[in-house]
Amino acid sequence: MMVGRLYQLLFSLVTFHSRDFFSDIFSFLGKSFPFLTVLLGWGLFFGTRVLFYSFVVKRASYIASMHVGSANSICFLIEVEKLLVEEVRNNNTLIVVGETGSGKTTQLPQYLFYGGFCRDGGVIGITQPRRVAAVSVAKRVAEECGVALGQKVGYAIRFDDMTSASTRIKYMTDGLLLREALLDPCLSKYSVIIVDEAHERTVHTDVLLGLLKSVQKTRSSVSKVMNGHAQNGLLMGAENDKSFLMPCHGKKLSPLKLIIMSASLDARVFSEYFGSARAVHVQGRQYPVDILYTHQPESDYLDAALITIFQIHLEESHGDILVFLTGQEEIESVERLVHERLRQLPEGNQKLLTFPIFSSLPSEKQMKVFMPAPPGFRKVSLDCTKMNVRKTNPLWISTTEYGCGQKLWFHQQAKVVIGRTLQLAKVNKLYCSGRAGREGPGKCYRLYPESEFDKFEDSTTPEIKRCDLSNVILQLKALGIDDIAGFDFIDKPNRTAIIRSLEPLFLLGALTEESKLTDIVGHQMARLPLEPVYSKALILSSQLNCLEEMLIVVAMLSVESIFYAPREKLEESRAALRCFSSPEGDHLTLLNVFHASNEFVVKNKLTHSKEKAEKNLRKWCKDNFINSRSLRHARDVHSQIQRNVEQMGLRITSCGDDMLVFRRCLAASFFLNAALKQPDGMYRILSSGLMVQIHPSSILFRSKPECIIFDKLVRTNNNYIRNICRIDYLWLPELAPQCYGLQ
């Protein structure tokens, strides 16, 4: 029987690697004897299933980097550089297709800089959908150029502006460029704008593309007039265009060069949108990646993932593993199971370290995943953040060799997630190929059959088609674009979705009955980088003399959960929460937390250095079961919006201990989220009639007041409302007559 098992074992190894059968057997037998017994013991431990656990292998090639530093690729690079610069010179709009991490993000702006596109003081702006990417790419490019960050090369993201008057290559988030457009509608300081990762089709990217298209049209006609080439038709077109571009007229502006970078085959969509714009494919050397599918659907993919982890660990001599899971709970259980099974392996094979990553994990622990494993150890990252580690930082992935993906229940995003898996393998291979003698096939294990994968293909929808549009509407209106449905979106949002988003804006007083931005409130709301209802709360609180409190509460509501409750310390964390809790609800509880932390910070600053004070604050957070990352984020948001309201000339006053004033202000702002208790303990949302329950994390979960307002509705197993404040039912017709008035 043992012989039979050994034979099966060998057989399974061969089918896995598609290597030459005999060389495999020889190399296998040539390995040390303990290794053989380890595999054998492992096989017995897991049962025969492991031995037959094989995948259908499919080979795929991915486009490799332009900047991989071998001699060949350097020659190639010069070619690409000349070619691209020439293309940009000849075309005002260019679509560049190339895989993420291929180097186009870091290289193209440099080519353009040296190609003379900043000669008249123009800036090359590169937008990224995410902050981390903007920062890390800027750092990398500054390094490559040998300059200090913030000089020639800089970045600007919310809370962090690392640019100066001498910055010529500026990385930023797309949302930030949209904000810039509010102040300078023709984006006059930019000579080139590169929209990176356009295929992700975030709302910001989509709105930005529409905006850039108009800006470009206007700027080219303006410059034609300046150069004495006025053509009536063109000029007319520009004037008929959008009123928000009027300030461009009369200014001396060069045409705006626009480059859309996309990783996928969506290039055609972008090209058509920009009037058959030229599209170029940036392609480097190709490296193979094996994609492995299971023969059958796996009923228990956690088990399958676990088996695959150990299979890789015992069979592959080097390389780290990245496993995609769906959430904290799965990560914790897989981590536990990995450790359990690891203990059953001989000591020499126990060199496997697990690194969980999920959002509520404190940042110190999250950062550990960025460190390489100690020599001789294999790292297994268990990740449910999907994009965070791999995608946001294309420069980071360096050691991952194997990915285990599985189907995610969020069908709409399934394709994206799997796409990441591919990219992961690819990016990894790029890195490996750049190091001499380390070329080898990357592998991506998909724990489902190929037929399942094909089902995912058609399921991505641009975010703008499925998200709430009130923010977009507010921003476009602030730019003077009143006809939202007529705006030249690459994908038009649904008409009913637009109308649905207009209504709350009207009720909040941001829009007139003609759907124009209201003079004061509407413009003020558009200026604040917040959800419309939060902006409304700030504006109102300034009139009701509790802006100081509202700034804090809005900041605390704008970040991820402030409280951190590890399962093993549930009781302690509850006790900690009680120290801050207010019987009036979660908003006041958050206010108490902020005040307490502030008191601690002020005291600490007097006696300690900045670093020490920060360290102490983290300790304070830990002791009080507060997520220090969230709190720091809230403090950042707080100072930013405080600056914003000061600039807008709002009066910042405090209501002191008079929480009645504050709660009335909450009611007057969040009236669309008012709910009444029903006899069965459920709540009915007054504006929609929806039946909901108070989320168990709320302070008011037990006390269940008669009438409340809430911050957010989350739909999971039930309709839960989170962050709740007790109000008086009679306040509603008084404070929000437009919604609850007697007619």
Place this chain on the structure above:
DNA sequence: GAGCACTGC
């Protein structure tokens, strides 16, 4: 007595 995750200003 619940808990999918992520992004942006």
